[in-house]
Amino acid sequence: MKQPLLVFNNKGIYCQQAGVYIDAWKPVDKCIITHGHADHSRWGHKHYITHTKNVPIIKHRLGEISVTGKEWNETFIINGVKFSLHPAGHIMASSQVRVEYKGEIWVFTGDFKTEGDGLAEVYEPVKCHTFITECTFGLPAFKWTPQAEVFSDINNWWATNKEEGRTSILFGYSLGKAQRLLKHLDTSIGKIYTHGAVENMTEVVRENYNLPETTLITRDTTKDEIKGNIVVAPPSAHGSTWIRKMVPYVTASASGWMTFRGARRRRAIDKGFVLSDHADWEGLLAAIKATGCEKVIATHGYTDIFSRYLREELGYDARTEKTQYEEESSETATATSVEEKIEKKD
Amino acid sequence: MKDFAQLIKKLDSTNKTNEKVAALTSYFQQANDEDKLWTIAILSHRRPKRPVNTTLLRLWATEISGIPLWLFEESYHIVGDLAETIALILPTSKKHSDKSLSKFVAEIIELRTLPEEEKKQYLHENWLALNYFERFVFNKILTGSFRIGVSQKLMTRALSKATDIDEDVLAYKLMGNWTPETTTFQKLILEHNAEDYLSKPYPFYLAYAVEDNFQEDLGPISEWSFEHKWDGIRSQVIIRNDEVFVWSRGEELVTDKYPEFQRFLSEIPNGTVIDGEILPFVDGEIGNFNALQTRIGRKNLSKALLQKTPVILNAYDLLEWNGNDIRQKPFSERRKILDQLIQDCNCSEIGLYLSETMSFKTWEAAAEERKLSREKRSEGLMLKRKDSPYLVGRKKGDWWKWKTDPFTIDAVLTYAMRGHGRRANLYTDYTFALWDDGELVTFAKAYSGLTDAEFKQVDNWIKRNTLERFGPVRSVTPRHVFEIAFEGIAESSRHKSGIATRFPRILRWRKDKPIEEANTLDDLKALIPK
Known part of the structure; x- marks a missing residue:
């Protein structure tokens, strides 16, 4: 055969x-x-x-x-x-x-x-x-919604959080999803901050891809500085001590699994955007x-x-x-x- | 419907109580009276009757979506919620509907009476006129319980904020068997109407379990009254206007299930409400809860059944006396009146007994009494502060339950099923087995007791160690031992193992034990009280 x-x-x-x-x-x-x-x-x-x-x-x-x-x-x-x-x-x-x-x-x-x-x-x-x-x-x-609609929701969410004096934390894994999020965030709303894993990977891909400016959160970054802005972090940062610096904050996850109400509630995340x-x-x-x-x-x-x-x-x-x-x-x-x-x- | 769906979406997308209350309050401030009333009804589990059975719903949803029925079923197993599955698989809608919630509900009520063809047409049109989330909410109203993490307590708090009516007063108003078809928002919430109160029970006061080292926090033991926590059906018996009403804790009117209590009319004056426990009572002794269970499910109570399993009310408390609400009086005073009432009447004739109160000088003495619980067929002890009022709902501080330690046994995980709701798509519903002659025999199912992280770990293992699949169920390689706790145990002909356990749950994952060291069926049988 x-x-x-x-x-x-x-x-x-x-x-x-x-x-x-x-x-x-x-x-x-x-x-x-x-x-x-x-x-x-x-x-x-x-x-x-x-x-x-x-x-x-x-x-x-x-x-x-x-x-x-x-x-x-x-x-x-x-x-x-x-x-x-x-x-x-x-x-x-x-x-x-x-x-x-x-x-x-x-x-x-x-x-x-x-x-x-x-x-x-x-x-x-x-x-x-x-x-x-x-x-x-x-x-x-x-069934995915066109990405333009999803990003319009994400940016509205950020803007609303900012008005309420809260920092937005958006989870997406550091290779791929994170850069896709960065690319379409509306920087007229505020600044984009990043977790180390996201920042490192983003630095690597900047060589070939055009991405907006990001600021790495370090030990010296102050709470006031971050307030109202958006932070892009890997899902593993959820529930870590690193996140406490962002208080008061609202969390969101962007993933295809957010289609399911169960998955959203299980992760104890405030908002789920269906983006895969x-x-x-x-x-x-x-x-x-x-x-x-x-x-x-x-x-x-x-x-x-x-x-x-x-x-x-x-x-x-x-x-x-x-x-x-x-x-x-x-x-x-x-x-x-x-x-x-x-x-x-x- | 848009506003209501928006509300549900907000409630569903946060796990912070304050945000839920805020969303509900603002909804109650803006919605019209009909919508408000239906919202209250739906959130307190007073849905309209199901107009279409779920088999037809599935069939019609797949027809519109153009997918085979088996694919719908597979999707349903994974999504874990019927309303959600239907909402997801239907084609994206291009139209939209401005109909209000109450209009939709009125149509759903009417739908029951329509011929099948018209039902189908109605669903088709409305499904396609709603966006995804509105559709989900619409399906929830059509199909089942509305579990979205909003308790009646939380809803009542929001309603209280929106109306400026005291929370406990509202809780009372919302009790009983009203539906939006028989009342209005004005009548139910805003007005005071004596006749509406004729059959109304008071909200039950519920206790939390004691915390670690509670003895130190409770102050002098002399301030506490002790009782056994009887193992039956917590109920209120109301005698008003020459009528008897019996309410279960689930706010169900169960008068017809317990004809025995009609005898109260001859001995108990009008304007009396007793809080107590319905218990099986055979040959002058409290029986096993399982005996009662055979009565609960029956539509028709035969004479033979009534004779085989007679019941009594074991009274805990007195909430109304001479037509007056006495819940604010101290527990000791309420009990004094209750004790007198029972002493004065022919109580054993009418099946009314007193749950005896006890005082202890030391916690050690109380602990000794607690050890006798199983023998006395109670679930442990209740601790009530002698000067406590009768509060509304589950409150900490004045009442505590100090239950007996559960039975435990080490069992082997043999089958797993996907969970529902927040556990959809995770294998979290397990079946456990014990050894019997070298074979594993199924004896209980349990869904709770592990942490989210542990569930994730077990789920992962199950997906890699599946032996066979039967629809949503998988059999797995016998490898893991879990310690299972349960509250009660009795022989049962309905179970393969011959044993029924009550409220089984996982106590811990015995990673240290190989399956050979799990318990046997005989070990389990040895736990049955003689």
């Missing part, structure tokens, strides 16, 4: 013909990395291949590593297999990986979203035969359709439910594969573990 072009083994997603892994979760010799979040770009590979703009990001997280940067649509051939990276729109410099061998094309999305967010390179549909897709939000309950870096239900379905694929492999997220829908309702040859990307757990929980790792390193 013919070996599939990509297989899922105990180390990651593997292309045997090329001897290359994609987003491996155990140390391997050669690994293509879709994006900089910790569950996709892990420690210990001998050589990393990723988008050039992702190079400083993973170097910041992983230290001195052996890494090659590639441009969008730049084909690189390994043992006859053609690889190329295409924007996934998830966060800055996040890629889908296109793999082609003897006319057969597979695409692995990594994480992706279809709506342009004004910062990450916009998702590009890539024609393929087999589409390996995430489905973190693969339920019809998830993953595709929603319609986004996932539209992306699959645009690839023109026949086979779909659903990885992390509501995989069983999503692939059943694809099979039974839409007639795709769809199945699931287990990966070690954060499965079924919430984005916020993922964020916490990611942040913890980053903070340890810092």
Whole structure:
């Protein structure tokens, strides 16, 4: 029987013909990395291949590593297999990986979203035969509101808090969500302050992305200075002693999980904005359709439910594969573990 | 509806009591009387009757959304709330509706009587005329309890601020079985109307559990009166105008369930309200709570059942005497009148008994009495300050409950289900099992007792150690032992294990214990009082 072009083994997603892994979760010799979040770009590979703009990001997280940067649509051939990276729109410099061998094309999305967010390179549909897709939000309950409306809500929230003499604290993980928030905050309302983890990562990406000015909160920052302004912090800062300096404050979280009332209440956060870096239900379905694929492999997220829908309702040859990307757990929980790792390193 | 939905959204998005009260107060100051009355009704669990069953709601919502029913069910398991799931999966609305809350409720009431086709059409039109949150609120009114972290106490406080009427007076006005269809805001809240009060109970005074080292904080023990905390149904029996009314603590009028108390009319004068505990009473002895439970659920009380499980009222307190509200008198004085009343009447004939008060010289002596609780079929002791008035609701200071230590047993986690509300999408509802002949036999379910962090940890473990899935339920590898506490235990033919426990909850996670060291079913059976 013919070996599939990509297989899922105990180390990651593997292309045997090329001897290359994609987003491996155990140390391997050669690994293509879709994006900089910790569950996709892990420690210990001998050589990393990723988008050039992702190079400083993973170097910041992983230290001195052996890494090659590639441009969008730049084909690189390994043992006859053609690889190329295409924007996934998830966060800055996040890629889908296109793999082609003897006319057969597979695409692995990594994480992706279809709506342009004004910062990450916009998702590009890539024609393929087999589409390996995430489905973190693969339920019809998830429907995103256009980002312009969400940011208008966020800025109104900030302005109201300011009028009431309170500081706004906005939680979003330090790589990706934090910069997306920064980018669209209305700085005519006030100043943007940052937590150390956010500030460090933002400094790293400023090299390639244009972002508004931020001020790091240090030991010397006074309470009065911060008052009424907005603070962008990683979710792990919630409930920490660091936050006491901001009293009186109001907290908000921006995540796709904020769709659920339960998730909002569980985190004891004052306000939840539904803003995700993953595709929603319609986004996932539209992306699959645009690839023109026949086979779909659903990885992390509501995989069983999503692939059943694809099979039974839409007639795709769809199945699931287990990966070690954060499965079924919430984005916020993922964020916490990611942040913890980053903070340890810092 | 817009204002009401906005209010619910505000209440739902904060966990600060002050902000909730402020939002409610400002709503009560602005809304019209009909909307105010319905808001009070809804927040005190007086919803209109469900006009459409949930099976049809699901079916119609999926039809409009164009998704298969199984996908709706899967989504529902994950979202954890039916009203919320429907609101989420419906297509985004393009229209909007300016109908008021009371108009919507009136339509929902009328909807019950309409043929199915018209119900469907009504829902279709209205779902698509509301935004996401309004839809959620609309669905909540249609389907179920409105649990949004607003207690009746909190609502009453806001209403008091908005109307300048004393909180306790309002609490009293809001008691009983009124609905917005039978009264008006003016009549219920603003006017004083004697006939409305005929069947009205007083708000119950509830005690908090004692805190650690409470003995030091309570002052001289001579100031305290002790009683057993009887294990039955806390109730008020009202005798007014030659009628008897029986109210349970859940503000339910249960007169018909206890025909025994009609006999009070022959011995107790009009204008009397007694606070007490309904207890099963067989052969001159207080029976087990489980015996009472077989009566609670029945629609029709057969003669045989009444004979098998007769009940009495064990009186704690007297709230009204000679038609006067005496709640402000000291407890000792109220009890004096009550004791006299019971002494003077043919009390055992009519099934009225006295919950005996006790005084102790030392806390050690009180503790000795508390040890006898199980034997006497009580749940522990009540501590009441002798000069305390009868307050409204749960208050600290004058009354305390000092319950017996719960039964405990070490059991193995075998099944898990996703929780609801703030635990939606987390596996927090667990089933526990005990050893029986080398096999694990399910004996109890428990949902509470772990911290949020522990729940998160267990949830994570469950997702990685699932053996089988049955809809929302998963069986898991037997690996973890938990200490389970419960209040009561009795034999039961309805349970696989043959044992029913009352109020089981998780006491702690025994990470130190391998599953082999969990208890056996025989260990559990040994706890049943002889």
